Amino acid sequence: MSETQAAEEAKGTAPSSNKPPIIRLRGIKKTFWRGKEPVRVLENLDLDVPDGSFEALMGPSGSGKSTILNLVAGLDQPSEGTVEVAGQVISGLSESRLARWRADTIGFIFQSFHLIPVLSAQRNVELPLLLTSLGSSERKKRAQTALRVVGLEDRAGHYPRQLSGGQEQRVAIARAIVNDPRIIVADEPTGDLDRQSADDVLGLLTKLNREFGKTIIMVTHDPAAAERATITRRLDKGQLK
């Protein structure tokens, strides 16, 4: 390895050309139907996402960025083409297999947090662990660890309505990492937050990428968020720029 490469690798911005891309989209077409009218959101799209990168997807609304996110996360299937994640082709898998795969591989962060309002922060974070075979004390420990990473271990017993927007999103991040996923998928994570909270959240995401090596795909309108990414891609009318 050259000096520059080593330096870049330390910064985490170097394309890790040694490792294969963790996400590979090939020949993706996605068509939605509005009544009888077809809406072609993505047409013949190819995308490689390197392992360990922090990607920002930007573009005007309707450009298809959320669609790409849903395909990568195994929430949706392409009309044509293949989606390969971490060496496994997930396009074409059955719904129940995809559900299990999501639980193992993906961590989700949504714009409006999507915490379960009637469960405490601790319980919300534990949710993904219920899909594993871990015992209840082990689950509790991991949830507490995840809450510690996001700095909210003293709010474990609070309910979402007792937390600020920023705190809710951080709990959501704890939930996203508690299962140690390969990939974190974030859809407008700072969209509903004020500037300060947004910065806190982005700081966390950066930490997760640099210290814990998580691959992050983020859809965003926020330029400050895009700043933190290692790779920024723009989408317009289904085409990557």
Place this chain on the structure above:
Amino acid sequence: MNLGGVAANNLRRNKLRSALTIAGVAIAILAFVLLRTIVEAWTAQSSDVANDRIVTRHKVTFVLSLPKRYVDEVRGMKEVKIATWANWFGGKDPNHDTDFFQALACDEKTFFEVYDDMRTTPEQLKAFKEDRQGAIVGEKLLKRLGWKVGETVTLTSQIFPGNWEFHIVGTYEALKKAVDPASFLFHWDMLNERMPKAFQDQVGWIVARVGVGSSAVDTSKAIDDKFESSDVQTKSQDERSFQQSFLGMFSAILTALNIVSAVILGIMMLILGNTVAMGVRERTGEYAVLRAIGFLPRHIALLVIFEAGVLGIVGGGVGLGLAYPFINLGMGRFIEENFSNFFPFFRITPESGAISMAIAVGLALCASLPPAVNAYRLHVVEALRRIA
């Protein structure tokens, strides 16, 4: 477009919920009508009575009889136009062991005049009077036991030993609900002559009709006063009181049925009120916009009330629509044929139908009041802020 139309349209938004609510109301009304019909059929006998008939029996117990000479004494009273008597036979058709019907040994000369609402033909009546072994059988009973006029049948009795042979010479039709349409009537002489000497010349009860100008209630008292000082005392009642006291023996069941009817209406109100309240909660934003445009609080409240009213009307209509064929055509026929001694008349009366509909709508409106009050009290600014 008026508020009523808007209200009706609101129900189309959540078709499933509206449909389920209507189904709930319909089921409740159907059950209510059924219970009301049962109660009414049971009590019908006490309302459709002859106003001038009196029944006189032993004061203490129906198990004991009255001396036959009492009949002449009653006939001698000035208020009494005509009197007859009968004895309970406790008869059974050995071929239909479990079929319970009323078999009476009566005075063939006068019975059908006192009971002129048991209609038979003059020829059949004449044949009955002339044939000592003759019997007149209610139409419903004839059909049920598969007998025909002209047949000779044998009955046994729960009270009197032996076999009893009769010739069926005619049938009768019951013209009033208080009259049993499935009775078996034969000559009292037949019974009397087979009794041991000590038990002869006893009658079970006396039935009298008062003349014009006399009251049945007063005459009842007069009859009882007449025999007050004798060894055997009587209790006389006009037919209405008699039927009502008979009903009184079943008062517990009737009360229970009434309670159950009330409960089912309560459940209906819960379902309906819940649905309306849910609708109001969901539409606070729209109500706020309507208020902003210029509608008044009472308009909003009326919207809610109308919505409930529509649910009540449609649900009640569906319930009644199902009830009529189910009860009048299906279940009612079956019960009238087979349980005629208890329910000779099992049909939804027009009053029942109207009351049920009124209740459906009335309760719907009541159930809508709490959500309507909430809608009335809407804080417009707050609600608008929530949409924006």
Place this chain on the structure above:
Amino acid sequence: MIPIEYNTGSLAARKTTTATAVLGIALVVFVLAASLMLTEGIKQTLGKTGRPDVGIVIRQGSDAELSSNFDLANVGLILEGSEVKRGPDGNPLGVGEIIVVALMKKVGSDGVSNVQLRGVPDNVYAVRPDVHITEGRKAKPGTDEAVLGQKIRGRFDTLELGQSVELKKGRSVKIVGIFEDGGSGFESEVWCDVDTIRTAFGREGIVSSARAQLTSASAYDQFKTRVESDKRLGLEVQRETEYYEKQSQSLAMFVRVLGTIVAIFFSAGAMIGAMITMYASVASRHREVGTLRALGFSRFSILSCFLIESALLALIGGAFGCLGSLALGTVKFSMMNFATWSEIVFTFHPTPKILGVSMIASAVMGLVGGFLPALQAALLSPIEAMRGE
């Protein structure tokens, strides 16, 4: 899989809707449990009234004691066989009794009804050893004294300790004691001296029925054969338990039929109520369901989650309904016994089995009512669900 706190928390968060559905199911379960308890009460009362080792003898063709009568002299013949148990004094343990009904005024309501009077001989307590006097004392044999069954006490005018009941003009009996018999049908009767009844009601030389305490239940067949084989007597024999069983059957069936009709309508209503509640609940939780699906919970886990929630809702309602029905334990329900044409008093008799059945019924109502909404929740696509609301 999905934690139960999710269900309990959601139910608690939607208080009014939950309460409404719970109340609806509670009412249904209350009525269901009450009618089952009444049927059980009928069976208990009439069931306890008979014993398998007692034979009851009535005139052939009569269905019940009330319409039966035969010669007093035949009682001796009936009781002389070896199947009949003998008392310590060597006399057969058997009775010949006269049954009449008297029309009496009810206390409380306006109406009248029939009360069963039983004329009993002196040895009645020897033949019915389970009968105990709870207040007052036994009636002196051969007098105008009488004892009163505790269930019918106070329900009719003059049916109280120390009062006189008029049999006919100039002839009354005085109530000197109250008896209990383990809740049997006898507790709805007034027991007078058999000769007093005989003369008051002109039943000279007759009895309504005879009962014989047999040496054992297996001696019944021999007893029956012996008594029925003498055609001159014209009598029929039944085991006491079967005699009362027949009475209870028609009554119990009547209650059961009415109860079933009511239960069917009620549970349909309750299930609709539950369905509406659960549909609304699911509708307001699209986003949560979408999130859970995104996190990787399967459609089946969503289905079972909502099924559990509606079952939980129903069970809470069922518990309240059962509690309410237990309060009926103190209520006395009197009905016309069709077989005896007299008033008989029943209680609502709770059993663990009835409570169990009621709880299961409520769970079933919850599951059936909640199935379609749970299915709808399970079939939501995660993306649309999260976008919704």
